[in-house]
Amino acid sequence: MFGAPTRTFSVNFALFLVALALFPVFVRDSYYLHVGILCMLFASFALSWHLVTGYGGLKTFGHQAFFGIGAYFSALVSIHFGISPWLLLLVAGIVAAILGLLIATPVLRIRSMPHVAIVTLSFAEIIRAVISNWRDVTRGELGLWGIRTFESFSLPLIGAVSFTSTDKVSFYYLMFLLFALVCFTV
Helix, strand or coil, X not given: CCCCCCHHHHHHHHHHHHHHHHHHHHCCCHHHHHHHHHHHHHHHHHHHHHHHHHHCCCCCCCHHHHHHHHHHHHHHHHHHXXXXXXXXXXXXXXXXXXXXXXXXXXXXXXXCHHHHHHHHHHHHHHXXXXXXXXXXXXXXXXXXXXXXXXXXXXXXXCEEECCCXXXXXXXXXXXXXXXXXXXXXX
């Protein structure tokens, strides 16, 4: 069912990535760049789910919980300890992966796929309820503020790369690199 990609698929996929990389050159509107960022974010999320469900054959519905755990972990550490988001980008993924491993160990002992789906969906709902109701830590539905932003830096051949709320191009290319990494990993 799933095999190595065909040559046609590989060429089309390479052209798709080139088109994504060139998108900000032709479209400078912040709204459209933001939509592109969200599309790549959720496509990465869908690819991770496809890896487990499509290739692995497991019917799980708890991926959003690990996404949220990684996001809240990085945000809370950034707020309380002032650690750079560049480091937390990697650490949050590792924390979510370790928690995923801890949850997967008992869940994979379940032999019935419908029960695996129910358990993982229940876990995701428990995490959502905890984040929504633990207002002293997460501020619930109000959200967090005071999260450190990505620092600007300079690259030898590119020049200054700034991460500001008004300029979405840097965020777009950061998400593009993460999306390409997820695509090649899957």
